[in-house]
Amino acid sequence: MSDQHSLIIVVSGPGGVGKSxxxxxxxKRDDKLWLSRSWTTRERREGELQDAYRFVTxxxxxxxxxAGGFLEWTEFLGNLYGTPMPKAPEGKDIxxxxxxxxxxxxxxxxxxALLLFVLPPTREEQKARLVGRGDAEQxxxxxxxxxxxxxxxxxxxxxxxxxNDDLAVTVAEMLDLIARERLARCN
Ligand code: ADP
Ligand code: 5GP
Numbered sequence: 001m002s003d004q005h006s007l008i009i010v011v012s013g014p015g016g017v018g019k020s021x022x023x024x025x026x027x028k029r030d031d032k033l034w035l036s037r038s039w040t041t042r043e044r045r046e047g048e049l050q051d052a053y054r055f056v057t058x059x060x061x062x063x064x065x066x067a068g069g070f071l072e073w074t075e076f077l078g079n080l081y082g083t084p085m086p087k088a089p090e091g092k093d094i095x096x097x098x099x100x101x102x103x104x105x106x107x108x109x110x111x112x113a114l115l116l117f118v119l120p121p122t123r124e125e126q127k128a129r130l131v132g133r134g135d136a137e138q139x140x141x142x143x144x145x146x147x148x149x150x151x152x153x154x155x156x157x158x159x160x161x162x163x164n165d166d167l168a169v170t171v172a173e174m175l176d177l178i179a180r181e182r183l184a185r186c187n
């Protein structure tokens with residue numbers, strides 16, 4: 001970790017709830033935030049940005065595990081995902097957008113990390129967002145099934161649970177929670 005006083009903000013929640021969209025807005029709106037780029041062995045989705053992840057092979061991922069290069073990593077629906085050891089610029093707070101198993105690992109390592117768990121307004125809306133994003137039918141079904149297991153764990157682990165109904169409201173709520181956390185850490 002580049003700065004031992006950096007706040008770690010973990011944004012977690014089931015697939016399609018809007019995590020990537022939210023964190024993109026957070027870093028646009030708060031220039032003290034630095035977004036970690038994860039590694040994954042999954043294929044890039046059509047239309048997905050080249051730098052959404054560092055897209056790697058299984059061998060590259062396994063080598064990085066062996067070299068102690070990940071803060072946390074997990075397998076999710078058949079692919080590997082991991083957070084490289086964060087190297088945030090001095091003075092920046094770190095944002096991780098990860099699933100619940102990873103969030104649990106980060107909380108164990110950094111008990112003072114702020115964990116924000118995001119829920120969809122309804123399962124139907126989550127499904128509509130996954131379909132709208134272009135996920136294949138099978139992937140949509142797998143992510144919806146996975147959400148049933150992830151949500152109770154995430155809710156129990158979270159410092160705050162937010163429902164991402166209106167994106168602007170969710171982002172404003174998160175920025176407010178982050179500001180409060182920074183203030184609390186100064187006192
Ligand atoms: P996740 O990262 O949680 O898998 P994404 O950020 O990819 O989810 O969002 C899934 C889809 O839902 C995207 O098409 C995104 O534009 C859309 N989306 C995100 N937040 C909202 C919202 N509050 N209302 C409607 N659509 C949303
Ligand atoms: P997707 O394939 O939809 O991009 O991501 C699948 C899940 O993996 C999402 O819940 C996403 O937040 C999570 N994820 C992305 N990067 C990481 C990471 O580095 N570590 C962990 N544990 N989960 C991640």
